[in-house]
Amino acid sequence: MTSPVFAPPRAAYLHVPFCAHRCGYCDFTLLAGRDDLAGDYLQALETELRSLERPREVDTLFFGGGTPTHLAPDHLARLLELAREWFRLAPGYEFSVEANPAGLTDEKLRLMADAGINRVSLGVQSFDEGLLKFLERDHREAEILDAVARLRERFENVSLDLIFALPDQTLDHWRETLRRAIELRPTHLSTYGLTFEKGTSFWSRREKGAIEQLSNELERDMYAAAMDDLAASGFEQYEISNFARPGFRCRHNQTYWRALPYFGFGPGAARYIDGRRESNHRSTTTWIKRVLGGQSGIAMSEELTPEHRAREAIVLGLRQVDGIRREEFRTLTGFDLDDLAKETITREVAAGRIEDFGDGIRITHQGRFFADPVMISFL
Ligand code: SF4
Structure with missing residues (x-):
């Protein structure tokens, strides 16, 4: 039997590298405050998608970022059009988009729903005004509540992202965050401990002693509380950081953890096809320049040995x-x-x-x- 690794991918990821500004802890591939490049980005994306040669059928399609919903409505509409042109959604498909509460207008929600998006992952992170400010998020509590209420009118499958182990956060405070999130009745929750990535402003501030990292013990207690409280509320933990109501596990991310093949497009996007891992240039401007200049947007390409593939499958599978x-x-x-x-x-x-x-x-x-x-x- 041929390994599923060599079957055509059934999942596709499109990276959208725009945000209003860069949050202090974020090291994702994105351009902050450069909405003027959205047109060039879409043109480059279209060029890269043409490498598919023909539309492909997928079970899952995922727009990640950055903040895909930060795009202006006409650009968002074009992105959706491109995705639908190059990917046929198989019956029972999952089509996810990452979104932020700020700027999630009804017009954008309508465009998303009309294009077949049926899962939205909302970056909530916290309900506390002080912590949201600390994280440099551009939304406030009221916007979260409003966004969730409006999302629920159009989408059954809404996931919320939360961050814990924030400086000065207590265990009780974190449990209150979980309680507030559960109260919003999401189908899925992702919880991540705050990380300090080299190159971010949080990293330098911690180095200078301006941010004090929480102790490992307290961070562990918070993770334990997430596992306990979410299980008690009917969420199944199905991955280290992910919890879902029955039937709402993120199928797209399961493709990664099962070490199955996937397409990837856009700056910084990774793909895994025929046992080869590739990733695009992380600099959005470099990626745009190269792709529009007729060159490849790929920065790294590596054919994995069968043993390397197998070991990676263990590491991913154990998640x-x-x-x-x-x-x-x-x-x-x-x-x-x-x-x-x-x-x-x-x-x-x-x-x-x-x-x-x-x-x-x-x-x-x-x-x-x-x-x-x-x-x-x-x-
Ligand atoms: S909104 Fe998300 S992707 Fe954008 S800068 Fe903040 S953490 Fe990064």
Whole structure:
């Protein structure tokens, strides 16, 4: 049986690199305050999409950013038109867009719904005015409530993103954030601990002592509270940072965690096709210049060896709470999981961070607190 790795991708990602301004903790590929480049971006995107040669059928389509909904209505309409021109949505499809509460006008919501978008992931992060300001988000609590109410009129599937481990945040405060989020009845929640990425203003401020990072213990307690409180409210944790009501797991992201192939377009976008990983130039201006100048927008292209592919499949698969099934792993990678990683499995099982349930392995509740080192140990 041919590995699903070599099947045509059934998922596509389009990166939209625009935001009103750059939040202090963000190191994503984006241009802040350069809406004047949206036309060139769309032209470059169209050029890059033409490399598909013909429209492709996908099960999931995902607009990420940046803030896709920051685009002006005419540019958003053009983006949607391009996506629909090059991707045929299979029955039962999932079409997601990342959005921010600020500037989410009814006109944009209508365009999105008319184009078939059926899942919206809203960057809420916090309901606290002081913390929103600290994060340099350009929305306030009232805009979150208004955006969620209007989203719910058109979209059944609404996910909220939250950030925890913010300076001076207490455990009670975080639990209150969770409670407020649950009260809004989302279908899905993603929770991330604040990270300090090199090159961001938060990183330099922390280096200078202007921001004090929360202790690891408190951050762990907050993560534990998210797992407990969301489970108690009917959310299934299906990935290290992701929780869903039954039937609302993000299918697009599951493609990544299952190490299945996907298309990627736009600056900084990654793709995985025929066992080859590629990523585009992260600088939006470089990517636009190259693509419109008739050159490739690709910055990195790497053919993975079968073993490298298999090890990556372990690392990605362990992010999923359901873990990795030995039989599926063999079909996907051609490797026997135990031939490849018996020693590491034994060690992690003994440490209580991995559970071997016979048909496969999965990360334990305890292991989720140390997800990164556990996964790295399999590389
Ligand atoms: S809105 Fe999101 S993508 Fe844009 S700068 Fe802020 S964190 Fe980054």
